[in-house]
Amino acid sequence: MDTVEENGRDSPVLEEPFAPLYKIRVADAVKNGEAVQFTIKVHKVKDDEDGFVVRQFEDVEWLEHCLVTQQGVSGLIFPPLPPRPELDARSAEAKSKKQLGSSTKVIVGDEFQKDCRNLEKYLRLLISHEVFGKERALENFLTLKETYGNLRRQTELRLRKELMSRLSNVVGEVRKGGHRDIDEKFQQVRDWSSEYLSALKEDSANFKKTVFAQRRLAGAYGHLGTSLTSTSVYKDESSDKVDKLMGCLAEAMNDAKHGLEVLSTNDEKTLGFQLEFYCRYMDSLKEMLYRRTCLLVQYEDANKALEKAKPQKRQAAEEAQEAAQKAYNSCTDMARRELKTFEQERLRAFQHGLSAYAESQVKTARDTYALLVKSLATVKKMDI
The missing domain is CATH 3.30.1520.10 (Phox-like domain)
Incomplete structure (x- = not known):
């Protein structure tokens, strides 16, 4: 500085x-x-x-x-x-x-x-x-x-x-992934990242299932609405009333279908996007921790090689040990800063995602409710 x-x-x-x-x-x-x-x-x-x-x-x-x-x-x-x-x-x-x-x-x-x-x-x-x-x-x-x-x-x-x-x-280098860390805080981060990523992937998969279920239900509403729009073959006063009633119900089904489609789209854009994105981002974090672990193993191996080095090879072993130590320390210092920044970004992202998800849920529910209330009012006004 x-x-x-x-x-x-x-x-x-x-x-x-x-x-x-x-x-x-x-x-x-x-x-x-x-x-x-x-x-x-x-x-x-x-x-x-x-x-x-x-x-x-x-x-x-x-x-x-x-x-x-x-x-x-x-x-x-x-x-x-x-x-x-x-x-x-x-x-x-x-x-x-x-x-x-x-x-x-x-x-x-x-x-x-x-x-x-x-x-x-x-x-x-x-x-x-x-x-x-x-x-x-x-x-x-x-x-x-x-x-x-x-x-x-x-x-x-x-x-x-x-x-x-x-x-x-x-x-x-696969064998290095399970090597115990000499820094307890980094070992805790490694343990946490594995558990958190597993839970995050499960949450993301379950959230997608919910969104897909909403889309399938929207499709069912659409099919039902189409079925209700068929008109009677015989035209008389009673059949006209039935057709109007079925038409109103079909419109309500289409409104419900539209509401679920909007809900699914917003769910994907808000919380769904953050869950899916941070599954990939956590993989990147684990890759960084793995690279650091590999450098740690190289540093420990260099220390062992230096202890066993013969006099004629001691200078080369010292240089290798210094290079390994420098690479490991540099990576560790950088990783500490990165983990702090990552955690802040993760918390802000999920705060924004959850807030946007809740807001879209409320807004879509209100809009759909207003449309369905309108259809219900139309049915009540019918002279059946």
Whole structure:
């Protein structure tokens, strides 16, 4: 930390919180052949300039690769990469059957709005991060236009080779995941993260089941409303009254259907989004803790090697031990800051998600109630 001299003594200068260099909004997404293209509106804070770039999901994967392959980022919690958009008909059919039931003939349309929301959350976490927000890779992603796609495509072959190398390293380091931590606080975080992630995934799955049940019930209301709209073959005064009554009931069924559809959509956008997002984010946190554990094992192995080193190899062993200690300490210091920031962000996100969920529940219930009361009043006025 920098210092300034005050009254003959050095006093610390407090560092200001990192201010994002950009403001972004993922405006829309469209299908272009076999890819989904996102239009990202970008505002440069320093220059007060507005612009936009068009990116596809492979560009987002390339950005993530550039960030995770840097040196000295072991202690960082990487924002989770958004799920890949589903484009093929088979995936759409499977998704529809899962949400609306195995017997449904309705195909759920593209969820590009959800894809935009996931990408926007990912990018906003990056631009607000004190390390990622300053990276050239992120700057290129948000500012380069025609040249960015060429830059990504030129490195695809090298990416495949590096991926195979990384997978080999992961297989060789699986044994380190269960290593006991020497820092009790980090061990507590590791234990908590495993238990919390398991509970979070269960909550997210159950919440999705609730949303899907609401959609299936909405579909049933729609079928019932359609059945009630059939008119009588014989036209007389009694059949006319029945038709009017059935028509009013059909309208009420359609209102109930609309209310459940709105409720399901809002549930997904509020609490459902936070639950699903933090399942992926907790995986990122566990990956960071795993990387730190690997460095801890390397540090302990270096200490053992130094103790057993022969005189002619002692200098090399000391250098290896110092390097391992430096990497471990750096990762640990960074991890402490990251965990604090992550916890604050998690609490704010769920507070916002729960508040928005409750507000949408109340508003949708009131709107649906008003429509049903209107239909009931119409029935009461009928001369039956």
